[in-house]
Amino acid sequence: MSFLSATLSRVKPSPTVAVTTLAQELKAQGRDVIGLGAGEPDFDTPDNIKQAAIAAIYAGKTKYTAPDGMPELKAAVCAKFARENGLSYTPSQVSVATGGKQILFNALLATLNPGDEVIIPAPYWVSYPDMVLLGGGTPVIVECGLEAGFKMTAEQLEAAITPKTKWLIFNSPSNPTGAGYSRAELKALTDVLMRHPHVWVMSDDMYEHLVFDDFEFCTPAQVEPGLYERTLTCNGVSKAYAMTGWRIGYAAGPEHLIAAMRKIQSQSTTNPSSISQWAAVEALNGPQDFLPGFRKLFQGRRDLVVKMLNEAPGITCATPDGAFYVYPSIAGCIGKTSPAGTLLDTDEAFAKALLEETGVAVVFGAAFGLSPNFRVSYATSDEALTEACNRIRGFCEKLT
Numbered sequence: 001m002s003f004l005s006a007t008l009s010r011v012k013p014s015p016t017v018a019v020t021t022l023a024q025e026l027k028a029q030g031r032d033v034i035g036l037g038a039g040e041p042d043f044d045t046p047d048n049i050k051q052a053a054i055a056a057i058y059a060g061k062t063k064y065t066a067p068d069g070m071p072e073l074k075a076a077v078c079a080k081f082a083r084e085n086g087l088s089y090t091p092s093q094v095s096v097a098t099g100g101k102q103i104l105f106n107a108l109l110a111t112l113n114p115g116d117e118v119i120i121p122a123p124y125w126v127s128y129p130d131m132v133l134l135g136g137g138t139p140v141i142v143e144c145g146l147e148a149g150f151k152m153t154a155e156q157l158e159a160a161i162t163p164k165t166k167w168l169i170f171n172s173p174s175n176p177t178g179a180g181y182s183r184a185e186l187k188a189l190t191d192v193l194m195r196h197p198h199v200w201v202m203s204d205d206m207y208e209h210l211v212f213d214d215f216e217f218c219t220p221a222q223v224e225p226g227l228y229e230r231t232l233t234c235n236g237v238s239k240a241y242a243m244t245g246w247r248i249g250y251a252a253g254p255e256h257l258i259a260a261m262r263k264i265q266s267q268s269t270t271n272p273s274s275i276s277q278w279a280a281v282e283a284l285n286g287p288q289d290f291l292p293g294f295r296k297l298f299q300g301r302r303d304l305v306v307k308m309l310n311e312a313p314g315i316t317c318a319t320p321d322g323a324f325y326v327y328p329s330i331a332g333c334i335g336k337t338s339p340a341g342t343l344l345d346t347d348e349a350f351a352k353a354l355l356e357e358t359g360v361a362v363v364f365g366a367a368f369g370l371s372p373n374f375r376v377s378y379a380t381s382d383e384a385l386t387e388a389c390n391r392i393r394g395f396c397e398k399l400t
Contacts (some may be wrong), residue, residue, distance in 0.1 A: 068098075085221075096250045119140045170203045204312070305378045351374050360392055
């Protein structure tokens with residue numbers, strides 16, 4: 001009889017974390033490695049946010065807070081939703097957790113029963129299906145390919161809904177593709193959801209502020225107010241404010257769901273770091289004037305990477321609407337042999353050979369539910385991106 005839980009056998013470690021860890025290990029061994037796996041900005045947390053954290057430390061604000069966030073941060077979250085999304089919430093409708101991942105996990109653990117289904121468009125963030133499995137539910141994967149812009153259609157959503165469906169997990173702009181849903185595209189999906197009142201929406205808006213060109217962000221409960229009572233609108237400070245290590249995520253939704261999530265958090269991690277919470281208050285309430293600069297920097301990197309990858313034989317790279325990822329297809333490389341003699345029969349084999357033979361670390365597409373592709377995080381310097389793309393192109397040119 002196994003000592004470990006049977007539930008654990010249903011999930012796998014995060015592939016993105018694994019790639020980042022391997023790249024770091026190879027660098028420590030002296031290898032020339034360019035890591036394009038980590039989903040975090042390469043610039044520092046803005047100074048005003050750091051100073052708010054330092055002030056909180058010296059003011060002795062180092063004690064426990066309420067399990068799911070202190071009043072000051074919940075008020076800042078409410079103000080953010082009202083200001084930026086036109087959504088009205090009270091503090092009792094807000095949950096703050098140790099990162100956006102815990103928010104999603106708490107909600108799924110609080111609501112899923114065996115047999116419940118959760119619709120997840122693919123490509124998806126690697127953790128969605130495994131969190132559903134840990135919660136006892138069943139992921140229902142809807143493939144959304146390059147030809148559809150990596151976006152789910154209303155017809156696909158309608159076909160995926162069954163009497164067992166409990167949640168749709170919605171992510172725009174997307175990790176791993178950067179694809180964003182226009183208001184019209186999102187309205188088509190919410191029209192379907194309005195016909196199925198038993199289906200709830202978990203909207204992961206983590207990349208809300210990282211959008212490019214003329215793309216306008218919108219979120220489901222904003223587009224369709226009729227979904228307000230069955231939508232959990234999730235966000236955090238990690239990406240837009242370069243605060244990945246501070247670990248603060250938040251969400252707003254119906255009070256009974258937030259209360260259930262609070263109960264789980266009270267028996268697991270309890271409150272997020274008090275100092276991180278004070279930093280997040282400043283992030284949400286403080287100056288936002290640095291965000292356009294962040295967006296401009298990322299958009300330039302996006303354009304660089306898309307152009308260079310499309311010059312590589314066998315690779316097709318779409319131009320994303322936001323986030324800091326591209327998700328190129330390598331259909332033209334599958335079945336070929338690498339310069340060192342490795343058969344590239346899958347995107348995982350491609351990514352492994354690319355790392356071993358060129359020192360470029362990417363995440364293979366199967367980890368995100370759609371192959372043959374790989375994900376590049378362009379949250380690094382222009383110099384590193386240029387060198388990495390040159391190595392990728394050279395690798396592809398030598399395939400036989």
